[in-house]
Amino acid sequence: MTILLTTIFVLLQLQQRSYTTAFSVMMNTKRNVNTQMTTVFNLAKDTVLFLVLSCYYILESIFWTLVPNALRSMKSLKGDVVLVTGGGGGVGRHLAVKLARLGAKVVIWDISVEGLQKTCQAVTDEGYEITSYVVDLADRTAVYTTAEKVKKEVGKVDVLINNAGTVFGYTLLELTDAAIETTYKVNILSHYWTVKSFLPDMIQTGKGHIVTVGSVAGLLGTYRCTDYSATKFATVGFHESLFTELRAHGHNTIHATLVCPSYINTGMFDGATPRLVQMLEPDYVAETMIDSIRKNEVNCVMPGSVRYLLPLKCLLPAKMCWDLMYRVMKGPQSMMGFAAKPKVS
Numbered sequence: 001m002t003i004l005l006t007t008i009f010v011l012l013q014l015q016q017r018s019y020t021t022a023f024s025v026m027m028n029t030k031r032n033v034n035t036q037m038t039t040v041f042n043l044a045k046d047t048v049l050f051l052v053l054s055c056y057y058i059l060e061s062i063f064w065t066l067v068p069n070a071l072r073s074m075k076s077l078k079g080d081v082v083l084v085t086g087g088g089g090g091v092g093r094h095l096a097v098k099l100a101r102l103g104a105k106v107v108i109w110d111i112s113v114e115g116l117q118k119t120c121q122a123v124t125d126e127g128y129e130i131t132s133y134v135v136d137l138a139d140r141t142a143v144y145t146t147a148e149k150v151k152k153e154v155g156k157v158d159v160l161i162n163n164a165g166t167v168f169g170y171t172l173l174e175l176t177d178a179a180i181e182t183t184y185k186v187n188i189l190s191h192y193w194t195v196k197s198f199l200p201d202m203i204q205t206g207k208g209h210i211v212t213v214g215s216v217a218g219l220l221g222t223y224r225c226t227d228y229s230a231t232k233f234a235t236v237g238f239h240e241s242l243f244t245e246l247r248a249h250g251h252n253t254i255h256a257t258l259v260c261p262s263y264i265n266t267g268m269f270d271g272a273t274p275r276l277v278q279m280l281e282p283d284y285v286a287e288t289m290i291d292s293i294r295k296n297e298v299n300c301v302m303p304g305s306v307r308y309l310l311p312l313k314c315l316l317p318a319k320m321c322w323d324l325m326y327r328v329m330k331g332p333q334s335m336m337g338f339a340a341k342p343k344v345s
Contacts, residue, residue, distance in 0.1 A: 076102075076294075077102045080105065081157050082106055084163055085190070087115075089112070091264060094287075095289065097122055098286055100128035100130060104159075105131075106131070108131070109146065116134065131153070137185070137186050138190070144197060156198075156205065157208075158208060159209040162194055162210075162235075164187075166187065167269070171223075175226070187228070187231035187232065187235070188238065199254070213235070213259045215232040219236065219260055220313065220325075225335070235258070256298065258298065259302075260299075262280055264280045265281055288300065
């Protein structure tokens with residue numbers, strides 16, 4: 001009798017547990033279904049919102065593209081401290097003069113004392129003030145030290161234009177290690193040091209603009225530019241990541257602009273003979289850059305036609321892309337006559 005009662009009790013316990021387990025499984029399944037439904041609903045909601053906003057963004061872009069600059073509201077740079085690296089010549093010199101004309105407090109950095117003097121002379125000849133500093137951008141300590149001097153002697157930097165760049169023009173096996181390191185230090189690593197120096201003050205005041213000067217060579221790999229193209233590709237990634245960080249943390253009043261010009265007639269690419277695009281004049285590049293800054297544009301590609309060719313790089317077969325580059329655009333051939341810079345030992 002005892003054995004029978006014990007057996008019945010055990011069976012009842014097992015049955016109760018099975019009911020409990022079945023109920024738990026049912027509830028967990030229900031929760032999983034609800035979670036999945038919520039996830040699908042949120043995805044659908046966000047997608048619909050994205051599509052609606054996309055229509056607005058496209059129409060807005062078309063509208064502002066068609067409206068001349070003279071008829072649109074442009075950001076004033078009057079009284080702003082604008083720092084231009086590589087201001088001793090080329091596009092940097094044109095930027096300094098044009099920014100001074102707009103009433104900005106211009107600060108220029110360069111490694112060339114003679115170049116700085118010529119830029120300062122060009123600005124002061126027009127009756128404007130300018131401040132210059134001799135800086136080796138390949139030297140991180142020098143960048144940090146000079147940045148502190150600027151903040152103490154001139155004030156908080158409102159617009160930072162990382163314009164300085166260098167190119168040597170050799171194939172990979174011809175490049176010296178020192179040349180490769182110099183290209184990276186000047187063309188991309190210096191951007192980290194300058195932005196880290198000036199961005200905190202921009203965030204504190206809620207006002208600022210960081211301009212990253214890349215290149216079309218940072219969008220399409222270029223012959224005899226394994227070092228240069230790689231650093232310019234890096235500037236694109238730097239800009240996009242920085243833009244993402246600023247937006248993700250709600251710093252919507254700190255603007256970031258990426259400028260990617262093609263060959264510029266400054267002597268930097270002497271001997272290059274592009275086939276489908278003309279050499280850009282530095283005055284035009286500087287003017288376009290400033291307009292892009294004043295419009296708070298995120299991307300600025302020169303000439304504009306290049307941006308319509310870029311999607312082909314991902315859409316077309318690799319062999320087709322190479323034939324387009326080699327036979328039609330004559331990319332490698334255009335760099336065959338490029339006057340390489342002296343080797344750095």
